[in-house]
Amino acid sequence: MPFNLPRIAREQGLRRxxxxxxxxxxxxxxxxxxxxxxxxxxxxxxxxxxxMAAYDPKPLTDGLTTDSPEQAQTEIDSAARDFLSRLLVEITPALRRWVVRAERIHRDKWAAAVEAGTGIDLSTLLTAGEVSETVEAFVARNVALVRNVSDQAQSRISDAVFRGYQNRTPAREVAKEVREATGMARARSIRIAADQNSKLSSALDRERREEAGLTKYKYRHSGKLHPRQNHKARDGFVYVAKTGESTNGGPKIPTDDRASMAPYCGCREQAYIDLLDEID
Structure with missing residues (x-):
């Protein structure tokens, strides 16, 4: 349920x-x-x-070929069906359990941050209901992302196999491409997981600030070794969430480039309780 944290903080005697x-x-x-x-x-x-066991291109004979790649296609289709089955039975429920746990952890940390900064205990006031839309959107988005990882791997493997048939490529070379496709899918899934972990946390940050009636945040740069310079330039400035305008001289932030929105961005938006605005 929405509440006004600045007003509560002022009633508790906070002024800064x-x-x-x-x-x-x-x-x-x-x-x-x-x-x-x-x-x-x-x-x-x-x-x-x-x-690869099904991959068996025949040598050209009098300019003709008797290749039969159907078995290779059958095995590729079998792998795709296997993944779709696991997506339904295993991956989607696991994603939901993960995001429920992530939301609970974030809620506890948010309550602890509020208490540490203001002395106000919100632990009994906060529920998962206020962020349920964000949770559902995250599950749907990640189902689509994990499916895309598999689709890309299938595309690369299919291309390697059937290009191999066309070019009479030795099996060992095709097998290497298949391994590389699998490795690329593994690396991509790890990168996506790290990015989505950050994006969910930022989305929950925004939801909790809005629930608490907070309209501003302080930009905190990620501190990464090779930062986006325009993100680094925002570090330490206070912003109005709806407009992206800084209240103390920082560069304006486009609505589609807030903290964590860019791929692999680790910047954060610190909730800012501007109690001075609440004092007549």
Missing amino acids: PVALRPIIPTQAMATDLAAIYAPAWQVWRDHSAAI
């Missing part, structure tokens, strides 16, 4: 603006999410032997 400590998503949660994504590449690794 407070920037709450940021909630940093943990690497452990990203690792757990990557494990949920893993079947998207593991299924292709596990089926690669059968796919």
Whole structure:
């Protein structure tokens, strides 16, 4: 249920603006999410032997070929069906369990940040209901992402196999391409999991600030070694969430480039309680 945290804080005797400590998503949660994504590449690794066993291009004879790639296609289709089955039975429920746990952890950290910054205990006031839309959107988005990881792996493997038939490529070379496709899918799933872990945390940050009646945040740069310079330039400035305008001289933030929106962005938006605005 929405409430007015600045008003509560003022009633508690606070008079100065407070920037709450940021909630940093943990690497452990990203690792757990990557494990949920893993079947998207593991299924292709596990089926690669059968796919390669079916790969058998014949030498050209008098300019003709008697290749029959149907068996290879059958094995590729079998792997795709295996993944879709796991997506329904295993991956989607696991994603839902993960995001429910992530929301609960974030809620506890948010309550702790508010208490540390203001002395106000929100633990009995906060519920998962206020962020249920964000939770459902995250599950749907990640079902689509994990499916895309598998689709890309299937596309690369299919291309390697059928291009191999066209070019009479030796099996060992095609097998190498299949392994590379699987490796690329694995690396991509790990990157996506890290990015989605950060994006969910930022989305929950925004939902909780809105629930608490907070309209401003303080930008905190990620501190990464090779940062986006326009993100680094925002560090430490206070912003109005709806407009992206800074209240203390920072560069304006486009609505589609807030913290964590860009791929692999680790910047955060610290909730800012501008109590001075609440005093007549």
